[in-house]
Amino acid sequence: MPEQPPYLRIADVLRQRIADHEWAPGDRLPSRAQIAQECGVGENVVRRAQELLISQGALEGRAGSGTYVAAPRERVRVVRSSAREQPAGSPFRSDMRAVGRQGDWESRTEAKVPAPTEIAERLGIAEGEPCVRSDYEFLADGKPVQLSTSWEPYDLTAGTLIVLPEGGPHAGVGVVNRMAEIGITVSHAVERPEPRQATAEEASLLGIQKAALVTHIRRTYYSDQGRPVETADIVIPSALCEIVYEIPIGR
Structure with a gap:
């Protein structure tokens, strides 16, 4: 089996931390640099992981402010x-x-x-x-x-x-x-x-x-x-x- 791309692995890590209530809806995530250091990856990997979770509705990006845990939203x-x-x-x-x-x-x-x-x-x-x-x-x-x-x-x-x-x-x-x-x-x-x-x-x-x-x-x-x-x-x-x-x- 091919190895999972790093950004998917980091997306799973972030998703699990949300599921474990480490961050609640509305909480701002640590900076990409901090997450990258904690997970041993580059900031671009964290960026791609966050973009994936934003597209899935788990996170939301706010221009000039950062990335936040999204509140559950119905379409x-x-x-x-x-x-x-x-x-x-x-x-x-x-x-x-x-x-x-x-x-x-x-x-x-x-x-x-x-x-x-x-x-x-x-x-x-x-x-x-x-x-x-x-x-x-x-x-x-x-x-x-x-x-x-x-x-x-x-x-x-x-x-x-x-x-x-x-x-x-x-x-x-x-x-x-x-x-x-x-x-x-x-x-x-x-x-x-x-x-x-x-x-x-x-x-x-x-x-x-x-x-x-x-x-x-x-x-x-x-x-x-x-x-x-x-x-x-x-x-x-x-x-x-x-x-x-x-x-x-x-x-």
């Missing part, structure tokens, strides 16, 4: 469905309430950001035209489960109360409800999901292993006139979420 169900649009309030919060979680998010918005080539194509505008860009980190019970970057044509909402998705009286109610406030009826959305590996930045924000599997959804909302009114890149980590598509059947 969050994320429902993709037009039926989830609510007359008021956030579709994400509604989805989280449906599975017994507290939904919230953190966001950052910039106005008049020039549209990159792909975004311009998706919105049907010229490259470089100004857009409103919003970056979101969605949380379930305070833990990140989803990322999204949203783009809206600036000329569509400029001078209105909804120009900032997270500002004003209609903040946080979702694209469909916000657009309705300025007389635009969103009739449908198109989503293109595909699997890929997480980038280093995404992994850091989501607390998952670098290059872990995520689903990248390119979503575009269209008005009843056929105009794209918003497009977004949504990143959902496979280790933390299951994606369910709910398809209404017309009768």
Whole structure:
């Protein structure tokens, strides 16, 4: 039998120390240098062992802070469905309430950001035209489960109360409800999901292993006139979420 790779052996050691309650959920692990010295291996071996355990949900990495024992986490169900649009309030919060979680998010918005080539194509505008860009980190019970970057044509909402998705009286109610406030009826959305590996930045924000599997959804909302009114890149980590598509059947 071939000898077990060193990083797998160290992963077993760390897993056993957690099982023996040497470290409890939320505890910070000793530094890689300290673990490497204790186990007689290099720091790169410890790094690979920790990355494996992060991908398995036993550990979590926190950017600039270290590696911690993860609390047990069930995968969050994320429902993709037009039926989830609510007359008021956030579709994400509604989805989280449906599975017994507290939904919230953190966001950052910039106005008049020039549209990159792909975004311009998706919105049907010229490259470089100004857009409103919003970056979101969605949380379930305070833990990140989803990322999204949203783009809206600036000329569509400029001078209105909804120009900032997270500002004003209609903040946080979702694209469909916000657009309705300025007389635009969103009739449908198109989503293109595909699997890929997480980038280093995404992994850091989501607390998952670098290059872990995520689903990248390119979503575009269209008005009843056929105009794209918003497009977004949504990143959902496979280790933390299951994606369910709910398809209404017309009768």
